[in-house]
Amino acid sequence: DQQVKQNSPSLSVQEGRISILNCDYTNSMFDYFLWYKKYPAEGPTFLISISSIKDKNEDGRFTVFLNKSAKHLSLHIVPSQPGDSAVYFCAASDSGNTPLVFGKGTRLSVIA
Amino acid sequence: NAGVTQTPKFQVLKTGQSMTLQCAQDMNHEYMSWYRQDPGMGLRLIHYSVGAGITDQGEVPNGYNVSRSTTEDFPLRLLSAAPSQTSVYFCASSYSGLAVEQFFGPGTRLTVL
Numbered sequence A: 001d002q003q004v005k006q007n008s009p010s011l012s013v014q015e016g017r018i019s020i021l022n023c024d025y026t027n028s029m030f031d032y033f034l035w036y037k038k039y040p041a042e043g044p045t046f047l048i049s050i051s052s053i054k055d056k057n058e059d060g061r062f063t064v065f066l067n068k069s070a071k072h073l074s075l076h077i078v079p080s081q082p083g084d085s086a087v088y089f090c091a092a093s094d095s096g097n098t099p100l101v102f103g104k105g106t107r108l109s110v111i112a
Numbered sequence B: 001n002a003g004v005t006q007t008p009k010f011q012v013l014k015t016g017q018s019m020t021l022q023c024a025q026d027m028n029h030e031y032m033s034w035y036r037q038d039p040g041m042g043l044r045l046i047h048y049s050v051g052a053g054i055t056d057q058g059e060v061p062n063g064y065n066v067s068r069s070t071t072e073d074f075p076l077r078l079l080s081a082a083p084s085q086t087s088v089y090f091c092a093s094s095y096s097g098l099a100v101e102q103f104f105g106p107g108t109r110l111t112v113l
Helices: none
Strands: A010-014 A017-027 A032-038 A047-050 A056-059 A064-066 A072-077 A086-093 A104-111 B004-007 B010-013 B018-026 B031-038 B042-053 B054-057 B064-066 B076-078 B087-094 B110-113
Touching: A010 B042, A010 B076, A017 A032, A017 B004, A032 A064, A047 A056, A056 A086, A064 B076, A072 A086, A086 B054, A104 B042, A104 B076, B010 B018, B031 B054, B042 B064
Parallel strands: A010 A104, B010 B110
Antiparallel strands: A017 A072, A032 A047, A032 A086, A056 A064, A064 A072, A086 A104, B004 B018, B018 B076, B031 B042, B031 B087, B042 B054, B064 B076, B087 B110
16 A cells, blocks of 8 residues: 555646655654655655644645645645756655655646 | 765666665664665665665565664665666665655666676
């Protein structure tokens, strides 16, 4: 059973507009969430994280929102740039030193 | 710092062959992990280590062995390669635990014929 779900395999957005990537989780013990970005032929790189004590974390053009009651988080990219085109993975943990659980990823294409 | 390095970048094996994927990090991280990425499957954890001499199984450990004799190195061994092990393999490390930001290597693309 998938504990972290990214239900949109792909997303296409115009340059300058907002990209919204969604992630749902089922394990209520998860309390720390991360987003990774992956370019082709490279390893994933950490983008942004959020702890369950917050409902929003912002870093430049990237903002992650957490809705604990809905077990849902989203990554907003504003404004979207062509260099943002990549696969984005959502990951979650219970902070108990158990490994991260990753979603299947969403491929974002930003069209110039 | 080189970060997390993986060798080789590409490898083709025949069914039944064995090989070792190398992973090294120079950040003095205690925690290291191996993942595989398959189309539509995301990143799945194979094995992980919380320090030298300590390893544990992840979600998909069958067909793979690991050891951690030093802090720096965490090799992944395929004992008898199968076509189902065709995948991209990523090694990752972190400084403060398994449940936090992981630093990933560039990956090894393995094809088993």
